[in-house]
Amino acid sequence: MAEAEDVKFKVTIDGIPVEVAPGTSILNAARQIGGDIVPPAMCYYSKLEGSGGKCRTCLVKVSKGSEKDPRPMPKLVASCRTTVMDGMEVQNITSPEVVEARKGVVEILLINHPLDCPICDQAGECKLQDLSYEHGSAHTRYEFDRRTFERIDLGDKIQLHMNRCILCYRCVYVANQLTDQRVHGILGRGDHSEISTYIENVIDNDFSGNVIDVCPVGALTDKTFRFKNRVWFTKPVDAHRDCPTCSGKVTLWYKGEEVIRVTARKDEFGEVEEFICNTCRYDQKKTSDWILEEPTEIDPHSVISANHYELFNPPKVVKENPVLQEKNREQLARTEKLK
């Protein structure tokens, strides 16, 4: 039994070998290596069962199927839903075919997704924004009318902008897998598909706010945060509280001394570590409600780091907390030096 658990498949992605457990997807194998060779994923979400395969941004080329059957796969495959085989060789950014196909997918995704980053609340945290910079062209070749929708209030906390939805199904999976009763889903088909609660019902279960966190674009936004600030002007700090409903582990987003948003903590791939309840997300907005841990690690390449990476200026709560001060000694020292 122990031997079976120890079996590892050797996979090579863009020439970099990695050993992973059988059943691992190509995407997750790439994530174990990290860096640029990790395919982007707009619809896959490791915490949501059955997600992935829809957006096609994670397409890769399998140039060698396995040691046993070295034939290449005839088409590009969705790396998030294709499991590795022993000896498999995968090309991601080293394949011009993949880069071209991904560029095509991004262009297609942008047909009905406006690049209205200046007014979109997801700006700075939007995966499609990143992708469009990495793969998109400066100009679109699409010249026809876009589909447009009125914005919809899904209850008093969530707002839906269908204009920006890329139909990744993540929010549907969250509702299916995390809540007792799903009241929203996808209506219509083809490019008429839309997320809807059907006759504008509300999404009001305890974990409904998580649909906001999993949305890769600005289609589902937090009405308690909208337009309060741009994300790169905020200071994210990890915190926790003793919550009877969820893990209570969150990221607090500070504007000065004020907590203006609470979200679940996200990993380096932008996926939440643990889903949080609505009480933590919406009702606990005072610093005194939380036990602060340390400033959230932000990828230096992220726009969120822009305002406090070079000139770190921790909020007062950090300055007053000896544990946080210790944790952030280097940053504080730099801050003092720059004063």
Add this chain to the structure above:
Amino acid sequence: MARKLLLTHIDVPGINTFEVYRQKGGYVAVEKVVKTMSPEDVVEEVKKSGLRGRGGAGFPTGMKWSFLAKPEGVPRYLVCNADESEPGTFKDRYLMTHIPHALIEGMIISSFALGAHTSYIYVRGEMMPQIRILERAIAEAKEKGFLGKNILGSGYDLEIYVQPGGGAYICGEETALLESLEGKRGNPRIKPPFPAIAGLYNCPTVVNNVESIAATVPIINLGGDEYAKIGIERSTGTKLISASGNIVKPGVYEIELGLPVEEFIFSDEYCGGIANGKRLKAVVAGGSSVPILPANLILKTAAGNSRLMTYESLADGGFQTGTMLGSGGFIVFDEDQCVVRNTWNFARFYHHESCGQCSPCREGTGWMEKVLHKIESGHGSMSDIDLLWDVQRKIEGNTICPLGDAAAWPVAAAIRHFRDEFEWHILHPEESQTRNYGLAHYADPLQPIVS
């Protein structure tokens, strides 16, 4: 007169009833199977016959059956795909309407071979008359002891249910069909796992086309080896072809595979030639999803050989100079037909029928349709042709299911073989709006035309 296996008694009055079908030799194959053969024997006979799936992909049926997982204590299912809805394809409907017992008999044989005790016929929702016909046929067969418990005293039990679909083209894709059959939205599943491992209700399942299932009856009656002698090389047996378009005699024909395309179009036994004395311009040989071929390439391969009605011959030359047998929807265009308008029409269909699950198909099919409409309506520019080519390339091969390919291939082939016609639309916008696309409008004949 070519040999017929499925439509032999099509003209016999009352052949849609159990009594008449039985008098003409119906259900003899079922008796043979349940009384004298093992499931493995049946699979072996189908393998020997060389039967290839008649739904479009042409995968060997016996091999597909042999992939079926056989875990202990888990039910296995046979699902008949009767969701036929591709433009130009109407052979399954014809078979179900006129000889429903051929399908029921085939279902019993196939279910026995696969060890299935519950089987489903998933029929397109619009085909209400066929649904009633099949339900009546099932009731008759059950009454006579060919269905239900202990069939003909053999100890084999089988129930067949007819399930109307919701009327979505995508539900003809086998995994979307299974989703729909389970009562869910008909979105294709991502493969693997394949239905043979995890299909209906996560159990091993075989999904076969109506014609494939019906073909098991003559295979059992004749024996696999004898069946394999009909047809040619790797295209064995007979095939139902639904012929439509500008021909003298549209309809459903049973051909022996290997028949020259020229004979099929021009002989009196089949299509009877081009209607109204016009000339042949192009053919879509296997339903709207396969590449269109101009007259010269549909009659002869690029190498100059006679093009035959077989999987291999029609595919000869790849998509550069060949096409596919597909589902057998044979659409003939005479010299007056506009390829641009026809391609737009097909694109409109695929745009409408895209399930919307994956991005390239959801957005790309609509984009293609709009560009085609722009060109067809006389508002296009030369760059639109290149754009169209580029968009179809972004869809082909990049989608969850083959609907994206089905949408892209007709567009690619139309541009490949009839680019001049696209350019003519752009250069002569006013003339193109007369809706009269006769060759008289062209300075030179665009493609070789066959009289």
